[in-house]
Amino acid sequence: MHVTALAFAATAGGFLLVLAIVLPVAGILLSLVLGGRHAERIALVLMPAGVGVVIAIAVLLWRSGKPLLYGLGGLPPPLGIALRADGFSAVMLVTAAMVISAAGFFARANFGTPQGVTEARAPLAFWILLQAVWAALNIVFLGGDLFNLYVALELLTFAAVPLVCLDGRPETLAAALRYLLFALFGSVFYLLGAALLYGAYGTLDIVLLAARIHAEPAVWVAAGLMTAGLLAKTALFPLHLWLPPAHANAPAAGSAVLSALVVKASFFLIVRLWFNVLPTLPHETASAILAALGSAAILFGSVLALRQERLKLLIAYSTVAQIGYLFLMFPLAAGAHPWAADAWSGGLLQTLSHAFAKAAMFLAAGLIAESLGHDRIADLRGVGPAMPMTVFAFGLGGLSLMGLPPSSGFAAKWLLLKASVEAGQWPWAVVMLAGGLLAGGYIYRVLAPALSSEGVHLKAPPQRSREGVALVLALVAVLLGFAPPAFFEFLQIGRVAAIGGLP
Amino acid sequence: MSAATLAGLIGAALVGLGLYGLITNPQPLRKILAFNLIGSGVFLLFGIIARKGAAAGFVADPVPQAMVITGIVVAFSASALAIALVLRLFQETGRVTPRPDASAGPPANGADT
Numbered sequence: 336m337h338v339t340a341l342a343f344a345a346t347a348g349g350f351l352l353v354l355a356i357v358l359p360v361a362g363i364l365l366s367l368v369l370g371g372r373h374a375e376r377i378a379l380v381l382m383p384a385g386v387g388v389v390i391a392i393a394v395l396l397w398r399s400g401k402p403l404l405y406g407l408g409g410l411p412p413p414l415g416i417a418l419r420a421d422g423f424s425a426v427m428l429v430t431a432a433m434v435i436s437a438a439g440f441f442a443r444a445n446f447g448t449p450q451g452v453t454e455a456r457a458p459l460a461f462w463i464l465l466q467a468v469w470a471a472l473n474i475v476f477l478g479g480d481l482f483n484l485y486v487a488l489e490l491l492t493f494a495a496v497p498l499v500c501l502d503g504r505p506e507t508l509a510a511a512l513r514y515l516l517f518a519l520f521g522s523v524f525y526l527l528g529a530a531l532l533y534g535a536y537g538t539l540d541i542v543l544l545a546a547r548i549h550a551e552p553a554v555w556v557a558a559g560l561m562t563a564g565l566l567a568k569t570a571l572f573p574l575h576l577w578l579p580p581a582h583a584n585a586p587a588a589g590s591a592v593l594s595a596l597v598v599k600a601s602f603f604l605i606v607r608l609w610f611n612v613l614p615t616l617p618h619e620t621a622s623a624i625l626a627a628l629g630s631a632a633i634l635f636g637s638v639l640a641l642r643q644e645r646l647k648l649l650i651a652y653s654t655v656a657q658i659g660y661l662f663l664m665f666p667l668a669a670g671a672h673p674w675a676a677d678a679w680s681g682g683l684l685q686t687l688s689h690a691f692a693k694a695a696m697f698l699a700a701g702l703i704a705e706s707l708g709h710d711r712i713a714d715l716r717g718v719g720p721a722m723p724m725t726v727f728a729f730g731l732g733g734l735s736l737m738g739l740p741p742s743s744g745f746a747a748k749w750l751l752l753k754a755s756v757e758a759g760q761w762p763w764a765v766v767m768l769a770g771g772l773l774a775g776g777y778i779y780r781v782l783a784p785a786l787s788s789e790g791v792h793l794k795a796p797p798q799r800s801r802e803g804v805a806l807v808l809a810l811v812a813v814l815l816g817f818a819p820p821a822f823f824e825f826l827q828i829g830r831v832a833a834i835g836g837l838p
Numbered sequence: 839m840s841a842a843t844l845a846g847l848i849g850a851a852l853v854g855l856g857l858y859g860l861i862t863n864p865q866p867l868r869k870i871l872a873f874n875l876i877g878s879g880v881f882l883l884f885g886i887i888a889r890k891g892a893a894a895g896f897v898a899d900p901v902p903q904a905m906v907i908t909g910i911v912v913a914f915s916a917s918a919l920a921i922a923l924v925l926r927l928f929q930e931t932g933r934v935t936p937r938p939d940a941s942a943g944p945p946a947n948g949a950d951t
Binding site for chain 1: 853873876877879880902909920926
């Protein structure tokens with residue numbers, strides 16, 4: 336017991352982990368109480384403050400080189416609940432805070448409370464939901480207890496689903512309902528798995544579980560159930576059916592947050608599950624299945640993206656494909672092989688790269704749709720000369736999806752390619768290259784008509800500041816490609832390196 | 839057959855029935871009911887796990903019971919949200935079976951207030 340207490344003594348700066356969660360939650364409560372246009376002001380003040388908090392967490396983590404810990408209420412696990420931040424948590428926290436802030440500033444034009452009205456329903460709901468998504472994401476990235484993570488996942492679902500149907504059109508309601516049903520299926524399976532693990536080992540704390548777990552039927556069943564549930568929420572092929580209508584019908588800022596961050600939260604938990612909870616299990620077969628599904632997602636999603644007629648649906652199908660890349664890290668990053676560190680960095684960088692690139696592309700697509708009044712790809716002719724900044728942001732995002740240098744998508748896919756060649760696992764390399772070509776195809780399908788020099792009639796020119804938000808996100812996606820080696824060392828903080836090796 | 843084994847089998851049967859309903863029924867309301875069936879099965883399992891802790895010397899393990907209470911609150915909110923969506927969909931379209939026709943409809947321009 337004494338050893339346990341020592342292992343969970345809160346590290347310096349542990350209170351920052353609490354602050355990262357409390358800040359958006361306080362924002363939600365204040366917005367509910369004050370209402371009206373205060374919700375927007377509160378959100379827009381708290382978001383930059385939140386970026387400051389998570390950057391402070393990242394700096395502390397960088398200085399100490401060891402995961403940050405905080406035991407809620409001063410109680411050590413298994414009775415208490417631990418918050419824990421490692422390298423992966425920290426980069427996801429920073430990404431979430433930046434993308435949410437960008438989406439917030441972008442959405443001011445869509446969700447401002449009109450003059451002369453004290454409170455309008457859609458804006459109030461939007462600002463509260465955006466903060467709720469942010470709070471839930473931060474709990475997912477920091478949670479150290481599998482049941483606590485279940486609650487966080489549910490909070491995330493409850494905040495994300497209404498974002499899809501904010502405007503109340505029937506097709507958005509249908510998309511939101513389908514999304515909710517898939518998500519509920521996912522979470523109840525996750526809960527069933529967690530129940531089995533608690534029954535077998537009497538704790539749900541990630542670190543304690545990892546030390547106690549050994550290969551036995553209950554663990555395999557629990558791992559299968561939890562993974563299946565999380566895959567439904569991550570929309571990995573063949574459980575992706577809900578994603579395209581939901582992401583394509585949400586308002587632009589909502590689509591950006593859903594595609595960039597919300598699906599990454601359940602992916603984050605799959606990584607937690609297999610690399611932090613179950614590192615001692617032999618998982619060659621499970622990893623190969625995940626990567627095979629990922630490969631199918633890359634090919635299937637890209638081909639469907641090539642066939643879409645609407646821009647937002649094309650981007651949504653491209654999300655289905657890019658999620659597939661994330662799962663290629665499982666067979667490569669497991670174990671103590673020399674290539675595992677590269678594969679880990681590649682998988683994580685792909686997560687970040689896709690978050691920034693896809694958020695930029697959805698915001699750009701939203702601007703195009705608002706300025707033209709439609710988003711039919713066939714009628715995008717001449718949109719490039721008319722709104723160059725927007726189309727440039729879209730193109731830079733596309734650069735990352737294709738994996739062309741110097742973007743971060745290139746760095747991520749290069750690391751994964753290198754690892755798969757070193758590991759002698761050629762099929763993944765072939766799929767990655769094919770996926771890059773297909774991505775080139777669907778980005779070209781948009782850019783080719785957009786860059787033609789025909790005149791186009793804009794209903795209203797886009798605001799420079801909103802184009803700027805999309806461009807900044809796209810530039811971050813490119814600049815991550817120049818990340819120094821120190822950044823990749825940072826990603827390794829807290830990684831469970833070897834099978835049987837614990838942090 | 840002990841009471842715990844019987845409860846475990848009933849829990850498994852509830853999960854199985856719910857999963858079957860979730861996959862085969864096209865009606866959203868039935869899918870929501872099926873989700874609640876699975877949930878009940880899982881909560882029953884938590885109950886047995888609390889008893890198992892009791893067998894190890896506790897009066898009863900309180901942690902799974904706390905989890906069940908939280909789980910019930912979450913499942914209740916989920917059902918409420920899902921039913922609110924179904925009701926709204928019915929008011930808007932007169933039908934409740936979701937057919938999100940992805941290729942139709944105008945682009946989402948943000949909030950139509």
